[in-house]
Amino acid sequence: MRKPATIQDIARAAGVSTATVSRALSHPERVAEATRSLVLDAVRRSGYRVNRTARNLRRRRSGSILALVPNLANPFFSEILSGLSSVLAESGHGLLVGDTHIGPHPAARLNDYLAAGMADGVVIFDSRLPDGMVFEGARPPMVLACEWSRPNLPSVRVDNEGGAALAIRHLLRRGHRAIGHLTGPSGNVLTESRLAGTRQALSEAGLKLAPDHLFPGDFGLGSGASAAERWLALRDRPTAVFCASDEMACGFMGALRHAGIDVPGAVSVVGFDDIEVSAHLVPALTTIRQPRRLIGERAARLLLAMIEAGSSQAPAELLPVQLIERQSVAPPATTPLDG
Structure with a gap:
C-alpha cells in the first residue's frame, strides 16, 4: 500500500522549503505565482491531501465564512456570492449563506450561531440589520458589501452616486430634458446615493427633478410596475426614467408593455446593476453595470486578510461602475420646453 505523501515530500518534489509549501497551501496570495504553480503541481502528482479539520482545530477556527443576504431570491446576489465563494475556496474556507429576512427572530439565531464559533468571519449585504445583530458581544471580523451604512465597519462598494x-x-x-427617477426604499443608503447622483447630474445641466417625476420604489419588480401606473396617470410625463435597480426597470417596462406603451418610443428606461436578464429583455435594458463578481472577490480577500491579522478594521474599497448601452434608450419623440 502506497504511503501517504507528506509536506516534506511536496517540498522535495517542488524544490522549495516546507514553509513555502505551507504558505502556498494556506495563503496562496502570499506566494509568487511561479512558486505556487510548482507546489500545486507537486501536490497533484503526489495525491497529497490537506487535513483542513486538524489545521482549523490547531488554529481554533471553523473554516467557514458566513454571508448575510437580505433576499436570496434576488438575482443580484448570485454573481457576488460566486466571486466570494471562489476566493474562499482557494484559501480552504467554506461559504455559509443566511437570509436575513427569513424566520421570526433573525437576531437571536445569528447571536447563537456566532457564539458557537461556527464562522470565522461575516460578510454583510444587508445594512438594515439591527445593531444587536452586528455589535453585541464578541464578534468575528465583519465586512459590509454593497451597502455601507456603518462607517465603523470595513466595506466594499461601488460608486453609486457616480x-x-x-x-x-x-x-x-440623447436629448431628454424631462427625466424621472424610480427610487429604492426610503432611508436606504443606496437609494439616497443614487438619488443624489441623479440630482447632481440634472443640476449640472440646469435642470431639476420635478416632484411628480420622482417615483417611490423598493428595488423589486412590483414597485416597478406600480411606478408605471403612476407614469401612465401623469398628464406631463417624463420622456425618460432612470430606475435605481434593474428589477424595478423590468417591472416598469413590463407593465408599460401590457398597457401598449412602446419603450423606448414613448419613454426611455435606464436601470442599475446589470443583472443577467437585462440583456435579454425586449428591448434590452441600458443599465449601470456593477462589477458584481469583483465585489464578492474583494470582500472575501479583505475579510481573509482581517482574519489572518486578527483585526476588525481595514480600509474601505470603492469600485467603479460602467454604463452599458442597449436598446431601451432613444431620443424623445417630442422634446418638452426646458423649464
Missing part, C-alpha cells in the same frame, strides 16, 4: 450621474448624463446626451 453611476446614477452616468445614467442621467447618457439620457441628457
Whole structure:
C-alpha cells in the first residue's frame, strides 16, 4: 500500500522549503505565482491531501465564512456570492449563506450561531440589520458589501452616486430634458446615493427633478410596475426614467408593455446593476453595470486578510461602475420646453 505523501515530500518534489509549501497551501496570495504553480503541481502528482479539520482545530477556527443576504431570491446576489465563494475556496474556507429576512427572530439565531464559533468571519449585504445583530458581544471580523451604512465597519462598494450621474448624463446626451427617477426604499443608503447622483447630474445641466417625476420604489419588480401606473396617470410625463435597480426597470417596462406603451418610443428606461436578464429583455435594458463578481472577490480577500491579522478594521474599497448601452434608450419623440 502506497504511503501517504507528506509536506516534506511536496517540498522535495517542488524544490522549495516546507514553509513555502505551507504558505502556498494556506495563503496562496502570499506566494509568487511561479512558486505556487510548482507546489500545486507537486501536490497533484503526489495525491497529497490537506487535513483542513486538524489545521482549523490547531488554529481554533471553523473554516467557514458566513454571508448575510437580505433576499436570496434576488438575482443580484448570485454573481457576488460566486466571486466570494471562489476566493474562499482557494484559501480552504467554506461559504455559509443566511437570509436575513427569513424566520421570526433573525437576531437571536445569528447571536447563537456566532457564539458557537461556527464562522470565522461575516460578510454583510444587508445594512438594515439591527445593531444587536452586528455589535453585541464578541464578534468575528465583519465586512459590509454593497451597502455601507456603518462607517465603523470595513466595506466594499461601488460608486453609486457616480453611476446614477452616468445614467442621467447618457439620457441628457440623447436629448431628454424631462427625466424621472424610480427610487429604492426610503432611508436606504443606496437609494439616497443614487438619488443624489441623479440630482447632481440634472443640476449640472440646469435642470431639476420635478416632484411628480420622482417615483417611490423598493428595488423589486412590483414597485416597478406600480411606478408605471403612476407614469401612465401623469398628464406631463417624463420622456425618460432612470430606475435605481434593474428589477424595478423590468417591472416598469413590463407593465408599460401590457398597457401598449412602446419603450423606448414613448419613454426611455435606464436601470442599475446589470443583472443577467437585462440583456435579454425586449428591448434590452441600458443599465449601470456593477462589477458584481469583483465585489464578492474583494470582500472575501479583505475579510481573509482581517482574519489572518486578527483585526476588525481595514480600509474601505470603492469600485467603479460602467454604463452599458442597449436598446431601451432613444431620443424623445417630442422634446418638452426646458423649464
